[in-house]
Amino acid sequence: MAEVWKPITEDELLDLVRAQLKECTPEQVAAFEKHRVPPYAAPITRNGARESVFVLAVKNGEALYYEDVEDGFNFSPLSPSGEILEHWCNQDELKHALWRWVPSAS
16 A cells, blocks of 8 residues: 655654755755754645745745655745745755755855
């Protein structure tokens, strides 16, 4: 029997982030910590349905969020009201996603 999907909880997400930060470079950890925010649920539109994802960090109006349906980290601009404007289906681990915010990688 197939396992029924259920949304990730904040505690589960924090455990995942802690585990994945251990695999990051010091530069990636520094970038994450510099822009980290307390996790909060932000509205997102997935395939026409209004749902939510957890935002973990914000830099210059761009959010790093966890897409629990796809099981990966993504980036999106935020609307003035805090909505995720771009839904992505990347399945990136945190160590791959954070290269976007590491100055030496740009």
